[in-house]
Amino acid sequence: MTKIIGVASNHLNHANSRFGTNYVDYIQKNYIEGITNSGLLPMVIPMGAPELAVAYMAQVDGLLLAGGQDISPKFFNEEPVPGIGETDQYRDQFEIALVKAALAQNKPILGICRGEQLINVALGGTLYQDLETQYKTLAIKHNQYPTKWEIPTHRLEWQRDNWLNDFAKRNTLVNSFHHQAVKTLAPGLTLDAISTDGVIEAYSDDARHIYAVQWHPEMLLANGAPYQLFFDLFAQKVAK
Template structure:
């Protein structure tokens, strides 16, 4: 009987994190991510930023990959000037996660991008981002929710064919689509909420945060694609 697939999840690397009596640099990830992987039937492996040249070797040991949410992508990565509302850069994480995405695409490893992860997937394939939009992160530090509508005939529509209320917290979104990507869900205001690569390689990005909700279907689909 096959074992549970190993799903790598990218993480933060933060200076001066505090817990107990300690204040140290730490690799951090909200517990919702590994818990969602586990609920979906996978084993979670946390991947803190590393040297980009290690990405291919890392991907070779995984059965699937999740690029997690986090800080804004540095605009220079997609040839743009910084907007006043764009957050400070996380250059080490940008470099590592872009290398992971490239390695996963080359190796045809099942890949799920969540929020920032969807945006980085788009940037990795030559796309651009809207650096600020209103209405998708209404209260600082509090997840909101809205409805997303799947595009019929897409991978995402096969996972969740109905309109679904999703947890959301972001102020940036996909603008020009990267090469090969197609839309697979939209919000009611037209914001692109999911993208994917058509074909037999499982690649999906969602703008919302499934780790903050009860719907396990997106992660379960990744885990199932990672078996075998």
């Protein structure tokens, strides 16, 4: 039977020229492409009340948390710094509940960009709210805009053998679109990779089936078949 991956949606917070005040939930199609091509079936989970998380996770075999807004520092007991961007406490609360439900049901979790940060916060870790003003040894550009999404721009330094061994080689290049980042890893998470200036780029916890990266593998799919392997490796974790 095909395994189902719940993909937590984002939602529009502001009126815009296309939808006006007809707010919508959505997920970028690149995530769906990566999941579908790996043989998994994506199911988009609309944002809702945290108490719905257990029921949603009962319908799926794994969870993917995608990119998006900054995470509110109230969830790691800090005040907002001047450099923080837009936050959405409703999304934060719901996704934290999804993480806890997935763990309770022993279902694999994949976090991408904001998703990596959200999992860390849900488990008791902290974040840099704004790298440019808070990270003292910042030496590379972590938000590559306006360079295109699919173009890798900075290198990784792998810290140990991990679930991505077959995908990533030493000094692998990745894309980068963030200004928040993991600061203190939550208990039980193990560091897999950093950027050349030391920012956390990947972590995992095989015992709890947690896998997370700071870059955007779904956008790298535009570069061809080798990048699909990232999602295929996660599909292997879900299949176990």
